[in-house]
Amino acid sequence: MPQPTPNAVHVDAPLTQISVAFLQDASNFIAGQVFPTIPVAKQSDRYYTYDRGFFNRDEMEVRAPGTESKGVAYEVDNTPTYYAPIYAAHHDIADEVRANADSVLDLNREAAELLTHKALIKREKLWADTFFAGSVWTNDYDGVSGTPGANQVKHWSDAASTPIEDVRFANTTLMQETGRAGNTLVLGREVADKLLDHPDIIDRIKYGQTPGAPAMAGTAALAALFGVERVLVMNSIENTAAEGATNSHAFIGGKKALLCYAAPNPGIMTPSAGYTFAWNGYMGAAGAGQRVSRFRMDHLRSDRIELEMAFDQKLVSADLGFFWDSVIA
Numbered sequence: 001m002p003q004p005t006p007n008a009v010h011v012d013a014p015l016t017q018i019s020v021a022f023l024q025d026a027s028n029f030i031a032g033q034v035f036p037t038i039p040v041a042k043q044s045d046r047y048y049t050y051d052r053g054f055f056n057r058d059e060m061e062v063r064a065p066g067t068e069s070k071g072v073a074y075e076v077d078n079t080p081t082y083y084a085p086i087y088a089a090h091h092d093i094a095d096e097v098r099a100n101a102d103s104v105l106d107l108n109r110e111a112a113e114l115l116t117h118k119a120l121i122k123r124e125k126l127w128a129d130t131f132f133a134g135s136v137w138t139n140d141y142d143g144v145s146g147t148p149g150a151n152q153v154k155h156w157s158d159a160a161s162t163p164i165e166d167v168r169f170a171n172t173t174l175m176q177e178t179g180r181a182g183n184t185l186v187l188g189r190e191v192a193d194k195l196l197d198h199p200d201i202i203d204r205i206k207y208g209q210t211p212g213a214p215a216m217a218g219t220a221a222l223a224a225l226f227g228v229e230r231v232l233v234m235n236s237i238e239n240t241a242a243e244g245a246t247n248s249h250a251f252i253g254g255k256k257a258l259l260c261y262a263a264p265n266p267g268i269m270t271p272s273a274g275y276t277f278a279w280n281g282y283m284g285a286a287g288a289g290q291r292v293s294r295f296r297m298d299h300l301r302s303d304r305i306e307l308e309m310a311f312d313q314k315l316v317s318a319d320l321g322f323f324w325d326s327v328i329a
Helices: 012-023 093-100 106-129 163-178 189-196 199-206 220-226
Strands: 037-040 042-044 081-083 085-092 139-144 152-154 185-188 230-234 238-239 249-251 257-260 274-279 289-297 302-315 321-325
Touching: 081 302, 081 321, 085 093, 085 106, 085 220, 093 199, 093 302, 106 289, 139 163, 163 220, 163 257, 163 321, 185 189, 185 220, 189 230, 199 220, 220 230
Parallel strands: 037 274, 139 152, 139 321, 185 230
Antiparallel strands: 042 081, 085 302, 185 257, 238 249, 257 321, 274 302, 289 302
16 A cells, blocks of 8 residues: 555644644643743744843933944844654544444544643643743742741741732842743642632732622732732642552642743743744644644554644743742641
């Protein structure tokens, strides 16, 4: 048989659209929400960064008659690179299974949903490893149970802690060091739960409530109190147990928090703590760099549904983030 067969080079557009829908609607996963996604035509390339020190220096001078104005300059660093590896998984549908399936089942769609869920978990874990970890950001703090020392805060799960003041200090620090205040606060689910019940937060919210109504805190209220545009909660979970063992589920985000500046719209000379480079130049890939293929595996007497994603999550400016590790007990 001639190779490749038509099915081997076919990207299934309807199944890819199912994948896209899940990537957009799965709100438990924040990896695709924090930093802008930049579609790229090539798997690897360079990008530019600018030294903000040149832009923030006072260099304008009085010009005497008949003389030139003061010349100023800036430097561009074109050495940073991205590389979008291809992550992939597949699910095979045996002919016997398809022939025996009830009419209400859509085996192709179910396979696409299964694979998309795997892709979401992979991308969330990679995001956490890249951005939601210690020794990544210029400002790196730890939560402690006792009296905080340098680069420490009291656990936000302690009623005596001051999370609002801590985040305000972080935002002032970012503004002073970069000229940009943090606009996004990312919280692990357990951290968000503690903050929503923190007495300082409840106390501030209750004065804005309708008389007689309970003081209810939500992410919108947290965003207003912390002075950020949005609060994102990492609700995603992972089963860390091997197949066949007892399930062991845990939140991917852990007991951490990150305040950062994320560019609302990516562009040249647009600062951002991070970017996601998605290789949509990969044959048939959607904007987030994913595609779903369906092809025949004759030697297995099965149809294969395969999902691939090609992206690279890049830390662009470590100065534009403020991180707290183990911020609750």
